[in-house]
Amino acid sequence: MHARLNWAKAAPDAYKAMIALENAVTGSGLEPSLLELIRIRSSQLNGCAFCLDMHTADARKRGESERRIYTLSAWRETPFFSERERAALAWTEALTQLAGHEVSEALYDSVKAQFGDKEMVDLTLAVNAINSWNRIGVGFGLQPAG
Numbered sequence: 001m002h003a004r005l006n007w008a009k010a011a012p013d014a015y016k017a018m019i020a021l022e023n024a025v026t027g028s029g030l031e032p033s034l035l036e037l038i039r040i041r042s043s044q045l046n047g048c049a050f051c052l053d054m055h056t057a058d059a060r061k062r063g064e065s066e067r068r069i070y071t072l073s074a075w076r077e078t079p080f081f082s083e084r085e086r087a088a089l090a091w092t093e094a095l096t097q098l099a100g101h102e103v104s105e106a107l108y109d110s111v112k113a114q115f116g117d118k119e120m121v122d123l124t125l126a127v128n129a130i131n132s133w134n135r136i137g138v139g140f141g142l143q144p145a146g
Helices: 014-027 034-047 049-061 066-077 081-094 104-111 118-139
Strands: none
Touching: 014 034, 014 081, 034 049, 034 081, 034 118, 049 066, 049 104, 049 118, 066 081, 081 104, 081 118, 104 118
16 A cells, blocks of 8 residues: 555645544543544554554553553453443444444443433544544555654
8 A cells, every 4th residue: 555645735624624623522521542442443443554553652652551452452352441431432333334234222322321412422523533534544545654
């Protein structure tokens, strides 16, 4: 894979809009560690090497353990994640893999038990943001530095 297009240069207003969305997510009040877990899990599902490289490094800088990063793709089978994190990860997976799947009332209710109304919106926007970044990264062939 090689970089295909400098999308930010080609469409600076689109880039500014993405940065504004990212700033809203970052400033939402959701825990930075939770946001990184969402970003990593979505990037795993979408196969975005650029975002995986960036967000695993960011998570480590924030103090995330290697153990949790390594087992994130199997979060259901580990005892390493809180109920709030589990709810966020389930929501992330459901919204990232919409095609052919429903977002069940049971899932909604389990997420709602952990997050207030504003947090549900913020969580959903966080998932939207990373899915948008993943699609930009994969579509335009963004590569990790190195």
